[in-house]
Amino acid sequence: MDGLFTLIVSYLRQLARQSVHVYRKDMLVEWRSPSRFLGVLFFAFALIFMVAFASNTTDVMRRQAGGSIWIGLLLASTRSLDQSFAAEMEHGALEGQVLWPVAPPAIFFGKAFANASILFVVGLVLTPFALALFDVTPRGSLLELGAFLFFGSTALAAPGTLLTAITSQARGSSVLLPLLMFPLVVPILMAAAKGTSLVLLPDVMDQSTAWLVALIVFNVIHWPLSALLFGPVVEGGTH
């Protein structure tokens, strides 16, 4: 029993170590090619602008602010996921990692967390801009707003990373990813948008915390499940 315990602990430590290295590598790639990140950022900005143009009154805009931010982040996430896997597929680096002594869940955790980080940063830059544009003064705490951005980003990144690993190996990936991803992230989008709106607008019944808990629960479900499925997906050609 003790032996098994040590074995599990050493496996988890190795998994954590490898995940950190995958994460560092991904962030380094992002850091060395800032134009990709800026592209995603301006894509999100443009979307927010379009939403603003399409809404007819300031009052409607104000109430839609939370939802608009998350629509912008969701669409931006499909761009950034696509790009992050394009870098992997360009010279077969993803296959290289599979053939390297790296546990597939570690590849998943590293990449998914890198994607979540990028999304979180986009959210951090985008939100003040959106608030100014929609003329909203947040009523709730900024810390809670940040928590929604963080857990919303991680919740989107987990299934997004798994599905991009699938679609980047298929033809016509740019159409397939939204097709598979959007139905899956309905609850995440809803919790994030609803919660963010409650932080921005007067939250008389203090419901925002419940939505934050919901987002964390989605994370707890999606991260391990996607990590388990990632191995077979990246080794798909080998079966």
Add this chain to the structure above:
Amino acid sequence: MADSPPGLVIDDLARRYGRRWAVARISFQVAPGVACQVTGPNGSGKSTLLRCIATALRPHHGAARLDGKDIWAWRRTMRRDIAFLSHDSRLYEDLSAKDNLQSWARLGGYSANVDALIERVGLDPKRDDPVRMFSAGMRRRLALSIALMKQPKLLLLDEPFAALDPQGRALVIDVIREICATNAVVLMATHHPEEAAAACDQHVRLESGRQVVA
């Protein structure tokens, strides 16, 4: 199953794509410390054979064994000691040569001397340039240095001479001899049998997926 001799044993290996058998009925052995070259026209199944041995593809029939162990069944541990230089360079365009090597070393937990490796493949002056600026031959050299990092027991080279200048080809021959000296197995697919003969003692020829028995 009869117990396998040490080194690489290919036992009636076959792999298909869709309805087509890319390779079938391949059987040969390579003893430790020996380099073997695989030749054959384009599309004869050289790459498929190497990819099967490298655990990038599961054989649909038969097996490849290294020191008596089925490579596919033991792939999780075997991957630590099998190095594979494929057509894909496994490089990240935006990272420098050094960053690329360092990332791969950290990922696999290999304590490699990255600077020495870069020097070994002759990319010393370019170590901090992004791979985007590299020529095909330089990428090939860098990919080779990634494979060398593993200090492999089995080195698989898929057309290592491609895009390389004469010095580069001499480097590959040098590397093969060096790896063989560590009692490892080297298997390379190539279109240059004369050049490869300088380092290879064994020869397997494929034609449309079948082994040509000499």
Add this chain to the structure above:
Amino acid sequence: MNGIIEGQTIFVVAAYVVTWLTLGGYAASLLIRGNKRPPEDS
């Protein structure tokens, strides 16, 4: 006859017709596809 609005019967008719058409159509497609040999290549 204790119906509230006579026009509602049309929804019942529509529902059953849709059901028959969907199930029947799909079953027919299964039978057709099942009898078609796939193209033999090489």
Add this chain to the structure above:
Amino acid sequence: MKSFKWENAVGVFALLLFAVAQYMALFTAPAERHMSEVVRILFVHVPAAWIALVTFTLAFIGATGFLITGRRGLDWFVEASTEVGVVMTTLLITLGSLFAKPTWNVWWVWEPRLTSTATMLLSFVGILVLRSTVRDADRRAVFSAAATILSFVNVPIVYFSVRWWVTVHQIQSSPATVDPDMVFVLRANAFAFLFIAIWMIAKRWRIAKMRGLAETAPPLPPEVTA
């Protein structure tokens, strides 16, 4: 056909049962007091809902089994049950709309059950599109198994999150004072749908098998004699 196939017996039985059950649903079942004739829609709507869930559950079980065992038969089963599930869910939503219009006077309500059903349909349609996009049989099988598991797990999550969101909506519970005759007719239709679905999945499985074998099972070439 050359040999007897068990599913054809099921199919004939399903057809007879379906004919009887539909006749009862249309003509002999008593119309409910408040909603009059419209209640007859429930005799097809509710079975479609049950069977749609059953087929997706089967797809989920098949997908999990495939990832564990790697048996190709299970992949064909995933393909079959997903497609039948998509047909059933499309029918279910159409019938739901036809029931909602005369009773709630709208075609669509943002209500937990409807929203989660629509999400489920979209997810599984996406999986069928994915299957049609991936050429390589092995990859196709693994990809769709992973997507099926993810989508199936997501359905209850959507359901509960939407329910949490729209707590204002009345829940269309089945009336406690249901006529036993109605329950019988409902069950008869549900079983008819179940057997139809079994026949459809079996038929679709054979098509998937035929295509799968045509795609990837040539015999190993003979030994070369030196």
